[in-house]
Amino acid sequence: PKITYIEHNGTEHEIDVPNGLSVMEGAVRNLVPGIDADCGGACACATCHVYVDPAWADKTGSREPMEESMLDFAEDVQETSRLSCQITVTDALDGLIVRMPEHQG
Ligand code: FES
Secondary structure, three states: OEEEEEOOOOOEEEEEOOOOOEHHHHHHHOOOOOOOOOOOOOOOOOOOEEEEOHHHHHHHOOOOHHHHHHHOOOOOOOOOEEEHHHOEOOHHHOOEEEEOOOOOO
């Protein structure tokens, strides 16, 4: 599935991410800047914060309670804010668009 990552400065990266990886891993493995992922995907750092495009918010599902509490540590949290390590890539997410915040952590 193709995921489009948009940096805060507007630079777009369209990446083919294999099913089963997280949206965070898709960015980190392809050196897309803007997602730090300090904890490596354990839902323990909030530096993989992204804004899911509103059109995709239903498909990516809702936040788990642990993700919700970690997001308290992220800056500028909005309605579609997610921790990208908690979104698993599947065919249903082909075409997903996420935007990175100005700062992580
Ligand atoms: Fe640390 Fe997602 S990588 S919370």
